[in-house]
Amino acid sequence: MKAIVALGMTMFLTAETMAQESPEMSAEAAATAESLMQTALESDLAYDIVESLTTEVGPRLAGSEAEARARDWGAALGEELGFDRVTVEGFTMPYWERGELSIAMTAPYEMPLAGTALGGSGTGEIAAEIVYFRTVDDIMEAEDGSLEGRIAFIDGDAMVASQTGAGYGPANQRRRIGWQHAERAGAEALVVRSVGSDSHRFPHTGMMSAMDGEWAEIPVIAVSNPDADHLRRLHGNGETIGLTVNSTAGWHGEVTSGNVVMDLIGSESPEEIVLIGGHLDSWDLGTGAIDDGAGVAITTAAAKLIADLPERPRRTIRVVMFGAEEVGLLGAFAYADEHADELANHVLATESDFGARTIWQLSSNVSEAATPVVDDIGRLIAPLGIIRGGSDVPGGGPDIIPMAQRGVPTVRLEQNGSDYFDLHHTPDDTLDKINPDELAQNVAAYAALVYLAADTDVDFRETPDDTASQ
């Protein structure tokens, strides 16, 4: 199957896109990028990388011993693949662990629930009736003290799935801030419907939002969509619902995390950096295949294909395996601090952190002068099925945010997220969910994009005033 797909793609590339010479892109550069794409489509490297990470390291919670093993794995991989410079940059962080959880319905009858503690939640053992809130907005209306001796349940709805994943933000409010209102109103614990688009009995974990630097003292538990549906139906029947919750989640002091920084040093302007990457940490429930082993693998494999060219491109290509993304972009902020003096030379940055499905759109947020270059790149990768999206789209990926806030130009190769939030932050985020052909399409797009961005001398930075502040 892979061979057939690759062959079909090769023919299409040859017929439609040869010799894309333009003022910004030489025919030679275009030909090299097309060759990289074809090589990528026939390569198993990214799949091999994500298989290695998920199998040999496994789950790798931010700050854990497992995440440290992942850094060792990443640094060894960088050396093995022939990067010119591999550095592990450590930082310290507060450490939260899930501990053990049991959650079960005790009335109207006994039934274990599929639940998991949310990141940042506290320890506690409670047996109490629930107070039902249809949405997170409803619990905001709860009066102080009105939930004493009770467990609050915020229902909401399953997240709407889509290519862009736009339903995540709105649905995520109950996970982020629900606890602040539950705790204010005196609840002993909070249970929320998972933020996920699936209908499987997997709870979705994820970080809550701190309030004034403080985290929840009460247990905060996400239950799967089918479990939340079950509670909703019982509530609708007028039943009194009793739960027991026993969670040992909590904070455990300061630990070390770190970023793995791997460079292909530019041949002409080594101080200029095109930065790509993914994050090395995962939630502990699965093995972090789509979040974000895939991103680590895609970007590392793309750089490796460029490393195999006879010559390095003009600029430095940097792959960063960020640490501690899931718990608040801690590696990203550490990177931006560590490299503060160098950020002015970061000419372009992007992260792959939205799964392993095919890329369908290229968006950008670069200078007006450089936008035609991105347009050219867009035309070159169009045969991969990628359309050209907006040219003033802020972002570049979660770990790019701290850099983008300091003016680093960004692009984004947007993956199809239709089933991303079926798997996101669940035990089901495992290697079997990755399609090797789709992963290879990602590598092809990254390899072409990164090569061309590193080969040009165009300045991506003169960001228009109206987007610089975003």
Added chain:
Amino acid sequence: MKAIVALGMTMFLTAETMAQESPEMSAEAAATAESLMQTALESDLAYDIVESLTTEVGPRLAGSEAEARARDWGAALGEELGFDRVTVEGFTMPYWERGELSIAMTAPYEMPLAGTALGGSGTGEIAAEIVYFRTVDDIMEAEDGSLEGRIAFIDGDAMVASQTGAGYGPANQRRRIGWQHAERAGAEALVVRSVGSDSHRFPHTGMMSAMDGEWAEIPVIAVSNPDADHLRRLHGNGETIGLTVNSTAGWHGEVTSGNVVMDLIGSESPEEIVLIGGHLDSWDLGTGAIDDGAGVAITTAAAKLIADLPERPRRTIRVVMFGAEEVGLLGAFAYADEHADELANHVLATESDFGARTIWQLSSNVSEAATPVVDDIGRLIAPLGIIRGGSDVPGGGPDIIPMAQRGVPTVRLEQNGSDYFDLHHTPDDTLDKINPDELAQNVAAYAALVYLAADTDVDFRETPDDTASQ
């Protein structure tokens, strides 16, 4: 959506199948059956029943207090729906409970596994290295004593999914008899790849096979397909794999289970019985929506639609909600014993116990003289998308086996099982997996079939010699 489907179906029925008079089926009977089908397609009754059972009773392990509540629920439903006679027939059974399980990998690193105890397995706490067996055939070769101090792992492959579910039997060998060889060879515990066609981190439970009336003394644990894949890859990498297993599963004496028997008494030959049904018990991990709340709901709803006709059909229609199916067809054997004297008057029997997807085929195992009647019924229900399958297919459903062994003729309305073994015996067997329109198609087929079988005076019983022994 439902209204549209029902309307389209109605038009089709009217155009294609009106007045199917034949020597065996009067035009009046055919018209009544077609009317029942149309009513069924527009009815929510079956969905309401399975929603009620899964929500109000929840999981209902054979022999448990929850299964007793399910019997109360069933009997109350039978009375409410207007059955002429509702009886609960108790029987005793040995009681096995899952207890608590923890299973985790400890080497080459720590990682919890998604596992569950298999039915009939024993108690134990073990920390040991695994011995890997590629298939169940391989462990049969293990020498006595060769696994002492070890945990055996039988890998195998994910079950092949299909419309018929034919992959279940072969894959199920490792669940059924794997323990017999592991225990003989001295293993401290056995871990097997779940028998399931999905790639989710849900373990599939299910009963093992006793050997000479004895059950496993060691813990026997099924792990999900992704977990088994993970162990396979680590083994393939040459890693030594350590596990801890702590299971409190075991047997707990004799308890009471029972069958709920609900009759619509025949107007002319009340002693002649057309028997349909499903099983009331479920595994404890999910809420037993597709296995077998759906079957209970489909057959009860079909009978209720017939009960709403102006007159009862000639023969008695009996709906049986069997108890304790999952643990060895205990309710089915109890029914066949309890009704031994009456079985000669059971003119036809069939069970719905293969999920909630659409029915695609009608097969039968009745007398040659009666086969044209089943052919006629097949033509009448063909507009539902149902083809006529074999006329010498033994079976009729798991709980029909003891009756069929004693000569009761059977038919089967075969459901599409393509995703049945994705969900079967997992925590994911919940209401959200049922499509109300597909459930209604089932009710339509059952209502027509059962009405016509109860309305005719044809003898289904003169089974040819060559199938009587099957």
